[in-house]
Amino acid sequence: MNVTLTLLDTGFCRQLEAISLGGGRFQSIRFHAVAGCMHHPDHGLLLFDTGYAPHFFTAAARFPYSLYAKATPVFTERSQCVKEQLASKGIGPEQVTGIFISHFHADHIAGLHDFPGARLYCFRSAYEEVKGLKGIAAVRRGFLPELMPEDFEERAIFIDDGPKIRLSGEYHPFEEAYDPFADKSLLAVDLSGHAKGQFGLFLRDTQDRDIFLCADAAWSSEAYRKHRPPHPVAHLIKADAASYLRNLRRLHELHRSWPELYILPTHCPEVHELSKGEFAWS
Numbered sequence: 001m002n003v004t005l006t007l008l009d010t011g012f013c014r015q016l017e018a019i020s021l022g023g024g025r026f027q028s029i030r031f032h033a034v035a036g037c038m039h040h041p042d043h044g045l046l047l048f049d050t051g052y053a054p055h056f057f058t059a060a061a062r063f064p065y066s067l068y069a070k071a072t073p074v075f076t077e078r079s080q081c082v083k084e085q086l087a088s089k090g091i092g093p094e095q096v097t098g099i100f101i102s103h104f105h106a107d108h109i110a111g112l113h114d115f116p117g118a119r120l121y122c123f124r125s126a127y128e129e130v131k132g133l134k135g136i137a138a139v140r141r142g143f144l145p146e147l148m149p150e151d152f153e154e155r156a157i158f159i160d161d162g163p164k165i166r167l168s169g170e171y172h173p174f175e176e177a178y179d180p181f182a183d184k185s186l187l188a189v190d191l192s193g194h195a196k197g198q199f200g201l202f203l204r205d206t207q208d209r210d211i212f213l214c215a216d217a218a219w220s221s222e223a224y225r226k227h228r229p230p231h232p233v234a235h236l237i238k239a240d241a242a243s244y245l246r247n248l249r250r251l252h253e254l255h256r257s258w259p260e261l262y263i264l265p266t267h268c269p270e271v272h273e274l275s276k277g278e279f280a281w282s
């Protein structure tokens with residue numbers, strides 16, 4: 001079953017290029033946070049992450065959470081948050097039935113409060129990692145607790161509690177996935193490393209484009225295309241450097257054996273361009 005996919009730019013933070021790309025410059029570049037908006041024939045409107053939203057600034061206002069905003073200065077306008085972008089198309093937040101949360105870093109969940117009726121799809125392993133975290137321990141994991149809805153657990157659907165299915169050869173080296181809607185429309189694969197329990201979503205859209213939303217398993221398309229892992233400094237802020245490198249290698253292999261597949265990392269400059277072009281609202 002095919003879904004439509006629109007990419008929405010929700011603003012950016014500044015970070016050194018050298019941190020995200022091996023051999024990159026020691027120069028501050030923009031890291032856009034691009035969210036996905038999908039329409040599924042049976043499940044309606046769904047999001048893949050929410051990117052930034054004004055809630056980020058309230059959640060990061062007080063120490064020690066302010067350290068997060070200092071480390072990666074964030075630039076976003078109210079009109080850029082997913083809720084406002086949907087509103088500009090005449091879509092109310094209640095029409096969003098579900099949000100796939102790739103992982104719990106603040107640049108992916110800042111808009112959760114805007115969709116109080118949505119089911120929240122994530123990996124249990126990712127949620128357990130941040131559940132109840134506060135203060136410095138939270139900041140160290142890129143997590144701002146105020147961004148979490150109070151009724152999170154009542155609305156949560158833990159993807160990794162479900163059964164796995166075997167993937168066909170074209171997905172190699174990925175061999176198994178979760179199938180949350182049991183219709184093969186969205187296939188979730190574990191991409192732990194950048195964060196524990198981070199996942200990516202395979203889908204085929206209504207224009208027959210094969211797409212892999214890979215969140216932060218790579219920070220740029222250059223990184224998986226040429227297999228350029230980030231500067232070792234970046235490993236300090238990764239949950240599990242060995243898993244990260246293993247999954248980046250997998251993305252590289254996947255790209256080589258399936259070049260037509262759109263592999264879309266959240267913060268890649270090319271993905272930001274796609275949000276204004278091929279994957280803009282049609």
Ligand SMILES: [Zn+2]
Pocket residue numbers: 105107108216266267
């Ligand atoms: Zn991110």
